[in-house]
Amino acid sequence: MxxxxxxxxxxxxxxxxxxxxxxxxxxxxxxxxxxxxxxxxFGINQTLIAYTEDDSFGRVLAVGLLNTLLVSALxxxxxxxxxxxxxxxxxxxxxxxxxxxxVYIEIFRNVPLLLQIMFWYFGVLRNLPSPRQxxxxxxxxxxxxxxxxxxxxxxxxxxxxxxxxxxxxxIGGIWLRRRAANAQITTxxxxxxxxxxxxxxxxxxxxxxxxxxxxxxxxVPHLKxxxxxxxxxxxxxxxxxxxxxxLYTAAFIAEIVRAGINSVSKGQREASAALGLPESVxxxxxxxxxxxxxxxxxxxxxxxxxxxxxxLAVAIAYPDIVSVLAGTTLSQVGQALExxxxxxxxxxxxxxxxxxAMNRYNQRxxxxxxxx
Amino acid sequence: MSAKTWTPKPARPAPANTVGxxxxxxxxxxxTKLDSALTLLCAALxxxxxxxxxxxxxxxxxxxxxxxxxxxxxxxxxCWPFIDAKFGQFIYGRYPEMERWRVDWVFALGLLGLVPLxxxxxxxxxxNVIFMLGFYPMFSFFMLxxxxxGLAAVDTSDWGGLLVTLVVAVTGIVGSLPLGILLALGRRSxxxxxxxxxxxxxxxxxxxxxxTVLFMASVMLPLFLxxxxxxxxxxxxxxxxxxxxxxxxxxxxxxxxxxxxxGQYEAAAALGLGYWKTTRLIILPQALKxxxxxxxxxxIGLFKDTTLVLIVGLFDLLGIVQLHFTDSTWATPETHITGxxxxxxxxxxxxxxxxRYSIFMEKHxxxxxxx
Numbered sequence: 001m002x003x004x005x006x007x008x009x010x011x012x013x014x015x016x017x018x019x020x021x022x023x024x025x026x027x028x029x030x031x032x033x034x035x036x037x038x039x040x041x042f043g044i045n046q047t048l049i050a051y052t053e054d055d056s057f058g059r060v061l062a063v064g065l066l067n068t069l070l071v072s073a074l075x076x077x078x079x080x081x082x083x084x085x086x087x088x089x090x091x092x093x094x095x096x097x098x099x100x101x102x103v104y105i106e107i108f109r110n111v112p113l114l115l116q117i118m119f120w121y122f123g124v125l126r127n128l129p130s131p132r133q134x135x136x137x138x139x140x141x142x143x144x145x146x147x148x149x150x151x152x153x154x155x156x157x158x159x160x161x162x163x164x165x166x167x168x169x170x171i172g173g174i175w176l177r178r179r180a181a182n183a184q185i186t187t188x189x190x191x192x193x194x195x196x197x198x199x200x201x202x203x204x205x206x207x208x209x210x211x212x213x214x215x216x217x218x219x220v221p222h223l224k225x226x227x228x229x230x231x232x233x234x235x236x237x238x239x240x241x242x243x244x245x246x247l248y249t250a251a252f253i254a255e256i257v258r259a260g261i262n263s264v265s266k267g268q269r270e271a272s273a274a275l276g277l278p279e280s281v282x283x284x285x286x287x288x289x290x291x292x293x294x295x296x297x298x299x300x301x302x303x304x305x306x307x308x309x310x311x312l313a314v315a316i317a318y319p320d321i322v323s324v325l326a327g328t329t330l331s332q333v334g335q336a337l338e339x340x341x342x343x344x345x346x347x348x349x350x351x352x353x354x355x356x357a358m359n360r361y362n363q364r365x366x367x368x369x370x371x372x
Numbered sequence: 373m374s375a376k377t378w379t380p381k382p383a384r385p386a387p388a389n390t391v392g393x394x395x396x397x398x399x400x401x402x403x404t405k406l407d408s409a410l411t412l413l414c415a416a417l418x419x420x421x422x423x424x425x426x427x428x429x430x431x432x433x434x435x436x437x438x439x440x441x442x443x444x445x446x447x448x449x450x451c452w453p454f455i456d457a458k459f460g461q462f463i464y465g466r467y468p469e470m471e472r473w474r475v476d477w478v479f480a481l482g483l484l485g486l487v488p489l490x491x492x493x494x495x496x497x498x499x500n501v502i503f504m505l506g507f508y509p510m511f512s513f514f515m516l517x518x519x520x521x522g523l524a525a526v527d528t529s530d531w532g533g534l535l536v537t538l539v540v541a542v543t544g545i546v547g548s549l550p551l552g553i554l555l556a557l558g559r560r561s562x563x564x565x566x567x568x569x570x571x572x573x574x575x576x577x578x579x580x581x582x583x584t585v586l587f588m589a590s591v592m593l594p595l596f597l598x599x600x601x602x603x604x605x606x607x608x609x610x611x612x613x614x615x616x617x618x619x620x621x622x623x624x625x626x627x628x629x630x631x632x633x634x635g636q637y638e639a640a641a642a643l644g645l646g647y648w649k650t651t652r653l654i655i656l657p658q659a660l661k662x663x664x665x666x667x668x669x670x671x672i673g674l675f676k677d678t679t680l681v682l683i684v685g686l687f688d689l690l691g692i693v694q695l696h697f698t699d700s701t702w703a704t705p706e707t708h709i710t711g712x713x714x715x716x717x718x719x720x721x722x723x724x725x726x727x728r729y730s731i732f733m734e735k736h737x738x739x740x741x742x743x
Contacts, residue, residue, distance in 0.1 A: 002563045002564070002565045002566060005563075005565060005566050005569070006565050009569060016596045019595070019596055019597060020595050020596060023594070023595045024595070093400065093403065093407075094400065094401060094403070094407050094410055094411060094414075095400035095401055096401060096410075096411050096414040096415065096418075097410060097411075097414055100414055100417070100418070106724060107720065109723075110672075110676075110719070110720045110723035110724045110727065111676075111716045111719055111720050111723070112676035112677070112678075112679040112690065112719050113676065114679040114680060114682070114683075114690065115679060115690050115712060115715055115716055115719065116716075118690070118694065118712065119709075119712040119716070122694075122697070122708050122712075123708045123709045123712050124709075126708075127705060127708070127709075308580070308581035308582075309581065311581040311583045311584065312581075312583065312680070312683075314583060314683055315682070315683055322581070322583060322584065322587075326584065326587050330587075330591070336591040336592050336595065337592060337595060340584060340587055340588050340591065340592055343580075343584050343587075344576075344580045344584050344588075347579060347580045347581055347584065348576065348579040348580055351578075351579035351580075352579065
């Protein structure tokens with residue numbers, strides 16, 4: 001039986017490969033990954049690393065991948081923030097708040113994401129006035145049909161010291177927190193962390209300021225000719241994609257959070273009240289840890305969905321991996337097989353990586369839960 | 373001397389501010405000071421959104437006209453005449469106007485078969501399923517493509533609008549169900565090679581975005597087929613969508629299979645049933661019934677994902693709306709938003725109805741005493 005199935009699958013594969021070979025020969029299409037080192041010859045309107053038209057297709061791949069990661073990471077951040085707020089609002093005892101959250105969730109999760117992306121891009125952002133009549137918020141953010149221009153800090157070489165100080169603060173914070181937790185376990189005394197932390201922050205950043213002075217300069221956007229100069233320009237494609245991804249995924253996350261909090265039995269809350277825990281402490285130490293165990297697995301798959309959905313960028317030409325690779329590069333090189341293969345492999349490894357990381361976190365949460 | 377009976381005084385009515393609307397509002401809207409503040413804030417938000425929304429959709433909107441001039445008021449809301457003028461296109465695409473009755477028949481017959489199928493109390497489920505999965509697809513195929521029975525042939529490149537959306541979604545779900553069941557069974561099989569193949573298929577298709585599968589179907593599929601064999605674009609997308617959906621369907625069905633207690637397998641074995649008989653007669657009927665809500669949810673996802681076919685050049689509802697934005701007779705600043713609002717509404721109605729149905733089925737199934 002198994003041998004039969006295997007033989008059938010292998011036979012089908014051999015047949016397909018044979019077809020591919022004869023088709024490729026007939027159509028004179030190159031094969032192999034040599035094209036990755038050839039000159040790309042097209043521009044990309046958002047690059048996180050230096051890129052010019054003279055760079056190779058390999059570089060194009062890296063640029064696209066970074067753009068995908070950027071929009072996914074920010075999307076995950078905003079969607080989580082909004083989703084958790086909505087999920088909690090949905091459970092609010094305030095009838096109005098709960099119903100508003102419900103209406104939001106039902107609208108946003110029942111309209112196709114692609115439609116939402118196109119709505120924000122073609123319907124809203126492209127309809128904004130030209131840079132000369134740009135809508136501005138406090139002269140710090142200018143919104144026009146060329147994208148958003150944001151007031152930005154220009155960092156010079158000395159900023160390195162500030163980065164070091166921030167890193168030190170994070171490490172110091174973790175250490176202080178650990179020490180306080182250990183102290184509470186051994187002595188039963190809760191110690192406050194924020195006061196030494198504040199001292200540490202002042203010391204570290206003061207030190208950085210002594211070493212480097214103020215290595216930041218305000219980069220103020222201003223109108224010059226027909227467009228803005230200075231500031232940080234965010235292309236409208238990015239804004240539309242980020243907005244749509246965050247708003248859409250938040251609706252799903254809200255439902256997950258609601259189900260998670262609902263899954264913690266009422267007795268747990270009542271028991272912590274009986275122990276004399278204030279409601280905030282009960283929430284932080286009793287309800288949320290148990291809810292998280294239910295929330296995290298579906299949350300992971302939402303994060304993965306968001307990352308995969310970021311491929312819809314191709315519809316509005318945001319230069320993500322699909323758009324630059326399976327779009328522009330494919331039309332220039334014509335090697336469909338290799339290019340689609342690379343694209344799929346990248347998403348597959350992103351998926352596996354994320355689910356691996358989330359599984360580890362999940363294991364830790366489950367372990368803590370079983371111990372108590 | 374008769375015993376004195378003690379008659380209690382009738383209970384006094386509850387305080388006026390704890391009953392009725394006032395009591396409800398105190399309980400649910402103005403519990404604390406913070407609550408009251410939030411309620412007022414929310415009320416302001418609702419009024420603002422309604423003001424903007426209704427202002428756009430009704431007060432400032434245009435309702436009649438033959439071209440863009442109807443929608444160029446200084447303060448212009450929605451441009452509804454655009455939808456009115458293009459409505460036929462949005463539903464049928466470029467399907468010839470003379471032949472549109474065929475599409476109507478397919479829609480009507482589908483509705484006729486689907487409604488009793490979805491109502492749990494109506495009988496004849498088996499006959500209905502055979503009708504919907506056997507006769508109906510064939511009927512629809514001959515009706516829509518034509519070229520036989522005296523019907524004029526209509527090329528699939530002329531199909532569009534809601535027709536394509538429904539064709540892709542329904543074919544996707546009908547095609548993915550059997551494939552998904554097989555994959556799910558394979559994934560739980562004792563044969564390591566079969567299991568590995570199924571796990572590989574499922575994980576690969578679940579790990580990549582649909583758009584790459586569609587690209588694969590539209591660009592790579594021709595390379596995989598021998599010279600001379602070629603499908604049209606719609607067919608290639610249907611294959612891609614069905615393969616993609618079957619991976620998700622497999623996971624849904626697997627959930628149902630896992631929920632079947634071991635005793636069922638053992639009882640079947642004790643009766644002397646083999647693997648296929650056990651699966652067909654004992655396991656699948658129970659497992660599939662359990663996962664109806666999951667299947668409906670997969671279908672909702674698939675229905676929304678049909679919009680992606682516009683990226684590879686088919687004109688589904690969203691694609692055809694997008695296409696008609698380029699029509700210069702209707703080029704106004706509000707055309708885009710109006711078109712998107714219409715498409716969003718249509719998709720929303722379908723998806724919302726399906727999600728309610730899924731919730732209804734979940735409740736219906738969970739109260740079933742036979743479970």
